[in-house]
Amino acid sequence: QAKAAGRNALRFFDPTMQAAVIDRAQLEADLRHVIERQELTLFYQTQVNAHGDVVGVEALVRWEHPSRGVVSPGVFIPLAEESHLIGPVGGWVMETACKQLAQWARDPSTEPLSIAVNVSPNQFRQVGFVEQVETVLARTGANPQRLKLEVTESLLMEDLAAVCERMEQLRELGVRFSLDDFGTGYSSLAYLKRLPLDQLKIDQSFVRDVLEDPADAAIVRTVIALAHSLELEVIAEGVETGAHRDWLYAEGCMAYQGYWFSRPGPVETLSL
Numbered sequence: 001q002a003k004a005a006g007r008n009a010l011r012f013f014d015p016t017m018q019a020a021v022i023d024r025a026q027l028e029a030d031l032r033h034v035i036e037r038q039e040l041t042l043f044y045q046t047q048v049n050a051h052g053d054v055v056g057v058e059a060l061v062r063w064e065h066p067s068r069g070v071v072s073p074g075v076f077i078p079l080a081e082e083s084h085l086i087g088p089v090g091g092w093v094m095e096t097a098c099k100q101l102a103q104w105a106r107d108p109s110t111e112p113l114s115i116a117v118n119v120s121p122n123q124f125r126q127v128g129f130v131e132q133v134e135t136v137l138a139r140t141g142a143n144p145q146r147l148k149l150e151v152t153e154s155l156l157m158e159d160l161a162a163v164c165e166r167m168e169q170l171r172e173l174g175v176r177f178s179l180d181d182f183g184t185g186y187s188s189l190a191y192l193k194r195l196p197l198d199q200l201k202i203d204q205s206f207v208r209d210v211l212e213d214p215a216d217a218a219i220v221r222t223v224i225a226l227a228h229s230l231e232l233e234v235i236a237e238g239v240e241t242g243a244h245r246d247w248l249y250a251e252g253c254m255a256y257q258g259y260w261f262s263r264p265g266p267v268e269t270l271s272l
């Protein structure tokens with residue numbers, strides 16, 4: 001018994017585990033300076049319609065860490081959420097995307113493009129979020145109709161009434177909403193009729209094996225049918241092959257995003 005306890009105690013001081021804790025703490029400390037040190041950049045990935053025209057982009061943040069290289073948002077966004085840094089990080093993304101919209105608005109060929117901005121649950125719930133978006137729109141002169149906020153089902157887990165109200169306020173500004181990673185969360189279908197949504201975004205995990213896996217195919221078909229019957233737009237993410245795109249098209253999904261069309265990149269690399 002004592003021996004086992006001793007082993008566990010030793011395991012507690014496992015150097016790799018300790019390293020992981022320090023690493024996280026260090027990363028979080030670094031994250032605190034990310035705005036002032038100008039280490040964030042915004043990548044964009046095109047969204048394409050059935051004709052192959054680019055109709056918009058999704059903004060995807062990157063952290064260019066001075067010693068670690070590029071840190072994925074899959075790593076640092078959850079960290080920012082937990083450490084109350086999502087406000088400044090999300091604010092920077094919103095500001096940068098809206099500036100881009102205002103710039104595109106000056107050219108008739110790019111004016112119709114929309115930008116989808118991911119909004120974390122803790123960012124959306126922050127006091128003053130609606131006012132923040134309103135201020136950024138006013139300051140940058142971006143057309144609110146071109147701004148699409150991507151929210152996830154996890155946002156809907158608590159206090160649906162409050163979330164709805166906030167979404168309505170943003171919608172009154174002209175902002176639109178997409179439900180990101182649809183199907184991966186726990187949201188009830190009843191939410192869909194209450195929320196002021198414009199678009200469902202089919203998660204890439206269903207798209208990936210849609211040609212081989214009948215269950216994924218059934219799920220994707222169902223989401224497309226659901227979107228159509230609720231009169232919502234539907235877009236598929238993670239479209240990696242022409243076969244994916246053709247399958248989705250045949251099933252009635254007319255908007256696509258994925259490596260088949262383009263990888264996320266800096267604005268200069270976009271072919272619009």
Ligand code: C2E
Nearest residue numbers: 060061073074077093118119120238239240257258259264
């Ligand atoms: P997401 O919003 O679902 O974004 C789609 C992710 O799939 C992006 O990963 C994108 O690069 C990747 N992707 C695009 N096309 C393909 C494809 O064909 N195949 C595969 N396998 N992947 C593809 P990324 O950029 O690493 O972002 C990961 C997640 O981090 C995003 O998932 C989003 O939840 C979050 N995120 C990114 N930028 C922001 C941001 O500015 N704010 C917030 N709150 N979250 C963000």
Ligand code: MG
Nearest residue numbers: 058118150180
């Ligand atoms: Mg997204």
Ligand code: MG
Nearest residue numbers: 180181201237
């Ligand atoms: Mg997504």
Ligand code: MG
Nearest residue numbers: 181203204237
């Ligand atoms: Mg996703």
